[in-house]
Amino acid sequence: MARIALDAMGGDFAPQATVAGALLALSELDPAHSIQLVGRSAVIEAQLQSLLTGELAALAVHRDRISIEEAPDVIEMSDKPSAAVRGKPNSSMAVGLRLQAEGKSDAFVSAGNTGAQMAASMVLLRLHAGLNRPAIATFFPTLRHPIVVLDSGANVDCSPEELVQFARLGATYAECVLGRTNPAVGLLSIGEEPEKGNAVTKETHQLLQQSDLNFIGNVEGRDLPTGGTDHHDVDVVVCDGFVGNVLLKFYEAIAPMMIETLRNAGVDGAQLEAGLKHLDYSEHGGAPLLGVKGVSIIAHGKSSPRALKNALKAAAQAVTSGMNDMIGQRLAAATETAA
Amino acid sequence: MARIALDAMGGDFAPQATVAGALLALSELDPAHSIQLVGRSAVIEAQLQSLLTGELAALAVHRDRISIEEAPDVIEMSDKPSAAVRGKPNSSMAVGLRLQAEGKSDAFVSAGNTGAQMAASMVLLRLHAGLNRPAIATFFPTLRHPIVVLDSGANVDCSPEELVQFARLGATYAECVLGRTNPAVGLLSIGEEPEKGNAVTKETHQLLQQSDLNFIGNVEGRDLPTGGTDHHDVDVVVCDGFVGNVLLKFYEAIAPMMIETLRNAGVDGAQLEAGLKHLDYSEHGGAPLLGVKGVSIIAHGKSSPRALKNALKAAAQAVTSGMNDMIGQRLAAATETAA
Structure with a gap:
């Protein structure tokens, strides 16, 4: 109730x-x-x-x-x-x-x-x-299943400790609201290897590896549309709110762009809207401030x-x-x- | 020659x-x-x-x-x-x-x-x-015209001064290789207002405003697929190599995801490939190390x-x-x- x-x-x-x-x-x-x-x-x-x-x-x-x-x-x-x-x-x-x-x-x-x-x-x-801080968690639709990306804009400069806190918040959210068991957590970076990334990301990687979370390692931009790496599905992707917000707004703008591009190329508009419906943010119920x-x-x-x-x-x-x-x-x- | x-x-x-x-x-x-x-x-x-x-x-x-x-x-x-x-x-x-x-x-x-x-x-x-550093410039296809995004991965942690240098490199590249006159430079951030963004972005905004570049202000993630803001077309978008690389790999992975999604929804595959051809990186000729x-x-x-x-x-x-x-x-x- x-x-x-x-x-x-x-x-x-x-x-x-x-x-x-x-x-x-x-x-x-x-x-x-x-x-x-x-x-x-x-x-x-x-x-x-x-x-x-x-x-x-x-x-x-x-x-x-x-x-x-x-x-x-x-x-x-x-x-x-x-x-x-x-x-x-x-x-x-x-x-x-x-x-x-x-x-x-x-x-x-x-x-x-x-x-x-x-x-x-x-x-x-x-x-x-x-x-220290709350985080905004958003759903990203993917080819596999929706993933939780946080922070999506509450915090522009984050410490490694804060990113680990976000991972914990996001994992609990994925468990409670998406029903994922032992959610897989990925850290957004620019290469799979632990030594890839900026200074904050590299330190966060170490902290996540020592944590009790189900950390699957770094994920890259290309793993977001597919919902995971070649080796693992992912449920939660952690990043700072600057990167997360840029990505979220980019993603939201892409479906309309694709629809316009394909309609100009002669593809049936109704078929497009129906096919890309799950990319519509209104399907995904708001973003909790965790x-x-x-x-x-x-x-x-x-x-x-x-x-x-x-x-x-x-x-x-x-x-x-x-x-x-x-x-x-x-x-x-x-x-x-x-x- | x-x-x-x-x-x-x-x-x-x-x-x-x-x-x-x-x-x-x-x-x-x-x-x-x-x-x-x-x-x-x-x-x-x-x-x-x-x-x-x-x-x-x-x-x-x-x-x-x-x-x-x-x-x-x-x-x-x-x-x-x-x-x-x-x-x-x-x-x-x-x-x-x-x-x-x-x-x-x-x-x-x-x-x-x-x-x-x-x-x-x-x-x-x-x-x-x-x-101080070179930058990798890549083309992002948009609804208007291709834009130059840099840095796309050469530098993960950048100072405001370095981002201004990248803006200058990108503008010259857009002029010479894309034939853009007085290229419009945007700074990637999470809001239009100068005070939006992380610490480095806010300082970079001030420096770009004082520069001789044709700086149109902040652009957001949503402005990338469209090729500009509501007020301005953009030719060059400046960001650090962490954000740029995440975005580039994300963008490269989206067209295949869309094609698979729409094909599953019954849209003709050949029509899709033709319609989204300009999103194919192979159309865009490599990324210079500027x-x-x-x-x-x-x-x-x-x-x-x-x-x-x-x-x-x-x-x-x-x-x-x-x-x-x-x-x-x-x-x-x-x-x-x-x-």
């Missing part, structure tokens, strides 16, 4: 996309799950009314699993991260996260300002003991109702799998081993 | 691919250009004989623009970079580069051991004054005759455009301005 708070005001297409996403998620989730729509009550009520008497009338049966939590302020995309914490303490983002901090909610999802969500999540949920005590899921600013539905389902999975407790236990165990 | 030395023994498919590539290049190049095949004379002779009495018999007319330069040793792919310089002074790589150092050749192309080619090029050709005094072009280890043909044509273009002299002048001018 999960109570999931959704920032109803966050994202380029809010509140239409957020409210519709909530209804779609409830129609697919176990009936024990509920959603808290956080934001301006009147706006949310009106949007619900409009959808339930219109295109989503068939989902009216799920209305009673939705509650509305009033939050008068909205963080804009252009606001500084600090706005979420100090500037607008009654924003939908701050109110939604505070519900979780107070034990009244189990997870938070937003398609709003990412920097603000990170800052507010760190302040209101706080980090697990033993962590390391905070709780569940905070970052959805794309351009999230469609479908993308938000998938983010809400990922939040439910994170809650019911007990991911947060498991992260706490794994970090504590690693700290004890090191001590 | 260019005399281009080709490492006849270098690459996974040498000497068949190298000798065939030379013949194909001569059939397309201006008759004033010639090629020096460097390696084991007997092996090269036999290969020439076989091709010219077989599948490439139609190209026999170009035989007299080929000379053979004896080099008894071969650098293996598994050899350390130092092998090229100290271990095997009579390798095809060392002999080919020495021809250029002695004024007997104008350019060198190899599909052999990249680390060895870099080391030997730096020792035998030496760097232009004012440079910064050395001369022309040293690194071809992919898996180079086909067609890929080597394009690398040889790029070498001819680098020579006839006077790229090497222009790089020297630009670097000297920048040093004077700074002094």
